[in-house]
Amino acid sequence: MSNTLRIATWNINSLRLRLPLLTRLVEALNPDIICLQETKVPDELFPDTTLPELGYPHFLRKGMKGYNGVAILSRVPIKQVPDMPLWCGKDDCRHIAAQIDLPRGPLIVHNFYVPAGGDEPDRAINVKFGHKLDLVAEATAWFRAQPPRRAVLVGDLNIAPLEHDVWGHKQLLKVVSHTPVEVKGLLEWQSEGFIDAVRQHVPHEQKLYTWWSYRNRDWRLSDRGRRLDHVWITPDLTSNGFEILKDARDWPQTSDHVPVCVEVGV
């Protein structure tokens, strides 16, 4: 018997504005669990009557006014994992974790929104870059102290770690999201017990993106993408396959990120 869960992640860049697009996501990917980042909605304004109609009666959310915000929507019952760290001492709604009780034992789903990090890749002059590095380092230390098992970690991690996770490796070495110090940090975090559940299916010399800037008029033609959105699993789970919903980048009034979905053997 194989038990699987389809787990999707999407930086939706305003949940309220793009609520209609969630229907398309469900039709295209049929996920059991949807992890969202940049919901940009305070909890008291969360659309909690619409989500059950979409087929997701179970959800957790952690939102604030204007910025950031994460949510986990589920077809099956979930409960919030309590007592998670306040990363970098900030209560800025960048992480939420769910527990799903399954026949083989509980599964933990972590949903992260790592800071973008500003423009200048130098923490001496850009506190946002320092914040990004610090959050990644804190998360690394946290998972080192309590090694994950039966866990899935998803989110907009805002770092493209591999050469072919960006359109131009050399061009982007000094661009925030692909600098060596960020890449090193992200890979160290991943090495605390996780496997890249998407890249394991794709040769490393093949380009793979999940984000295309709004600033390119013809995003598909210029194809200056980056793989900023990730799905990691612990080795006691299996990644049976994945989908990067590139077509979502052409949806009306869409996000600059596209959804990523992995079918996980749990």
Place this chain on the structure above:
DNA sequence: ATGGTGGGGTACCCA
């Protein structure tokens, strides 16, 4: 080299 486009919320900040 620069600026290009979005969202939030109503002046800029953030991506």
